[in-house]
Amino acid sequence: TREHIFKIHTKGMPLKGVDIKELAEKTEGYAGADIEAICREAAILALRDDIKAKEVTKKYFDKALEKVQPSITPDIKKAYDDLQKMLTSAKGREFQKEKPIYFG
Numbered sequence: 001t002r003e004h005i006f007k008i009h010t011k012g013m014p015l016k017g018v019d020i021k022e023l024a025e026k027t028e029g030y031a032g033a034d035i036e037a038i039c040r041e042a043a044i045l046a047l048r049d050d051i052k053a054k055e056v057t058k059k060y061f062d063k064a065l066e067k068v069q070p071s072i073t074p075d076i077k078k079a080y081d082d083l084q085k086m087l088t089s090a091k092g093r094e095f096q097k098e099k100p101i102y103f104g
Helices: 002-010 020-026 032-049 058-067 074-088 091-095
Strands: none
Touching: 002 020, 002 032, 020 058, 032 058
């Protein structure tokens, strides 16, 4: 999924030496909005170095990864995993009768 999100946010971006699959592997815990921020930050960093930049290289994505942190913590992931299990089990039918769980 992260690989697909990177492809969406780098579509039309002139990449050089950037391995989307590698980026996807490095970004466990990153939400779609985080990945979008990485792509945007990499492009901005390239333009800051050279306003006439014609490509965005791996070094800019590496720098962007240092700046943009994942927003999905282990606790949030566990809560989503637990919710998914609940909704896909027979308990899902019972869940509809109860009040929703608040994860805040």
